[in-house]
Amino acid sequence: MDEQALAKLLTAADALAPAASTSGAADLAARVRRSARIRTQRSRALGSVAAAALLAGAWFSGAGPTRWSAPPLGGRAVIARSEPPHGAAHEDEAWRRRLSLLAGEAESRLALARRTEDLLASRGAARARVGGAAQPDVMTEALLAAEAAAQTLLQKGDRFAHNLNMPREAAREYRRVERLYPETAGARSAARRLSSLPDGA
């Protein structure tokens, strides 16, 4: 069967097809416009719901007791939203958990920052820095996290020193700050407080 015969056969078969049974063709444009309007309204509504859900999620996760805001670099204020209550044994456990979380976060961010810096150095500083200009500054984020952890440890030391009258434990916490997070504002504060502790602590 050559192409012409094939074309003839197909055309004839198509011509013999039963007539299409469509209805409602007259108001097709109006129906399409109505559908488009409904879809637009629906997508807007969905967008609003999604935005509300995001806001609610952010609000509720932000209201948790272990949520921390970014610490001021070099500032003395500690960033805990909820002050640790005194006395109870389970509070120490909460402190410990909070500290381990912060320390883990700080370490991973520092490791990431170091890897990024290595990558930047290996790829050629100029090219990589231009390319990475729009990237978030991982080093700053890592320093902030380290600062937060240092300030928390510092606050724990302050609690030992001033509230519980336990200078030895306070000195231990200050030394931890110096050892774990050197070159942070927290470490400098820890050094000052260590020197102001009574001898033998």
Add this chain to the structure above:
Amino acid sequence: MADTGSTTPAAPMSRESAIEAAGALDFDQLVALHRQRVTRLARRLLGWRDADLEDVVHDVFLAALRAAPRFRGECRVSTWLTAITLNTCRNRLRRRWPWSWGAARADAPGSPAAPGPPGIDPETAAEVRQAVAALPVKFREVIVLRYLEELGADEIAAALNRTRGAIEVRLTRARRALRARLEALELDDG
């Protein structure tokens, strides 16, 4: 819309008139000009089934209304609508249950055959339509566009967003597949 000022639906349009086409005022005109052709094409692509036809035509114009602001006017409105129809039909066929794919019943049961040209009886015509409907979608598309819509290779290439060479290769393969099916029906004796 696009063809304002022109009586032929396939007239080329400028970018400005394409943007104007997005306007609701001219949408009625677009539908009026192209509805029959889109319906005919969709019906052929769906294997001459009327079950989803109205929904598909509705979806084609809905997609056109939404996509009109992005239409760059680089091709004819008819080619643009053909591409939308192809995509919509492809999506519709993909959503069908597996047992209704491919070998779709070409004609609705009980629907009377239209009086056609002499030389082919209605049963043979139905078998030919079923052979086309049973082709893989990409082969069916080029067969329908080439032989029933009578588009050239360039227009098919524009509608399918392929090169002319790719379309010619696909057409050759589609013809081969169709001939094989027609031979199985013992229709390939001219």
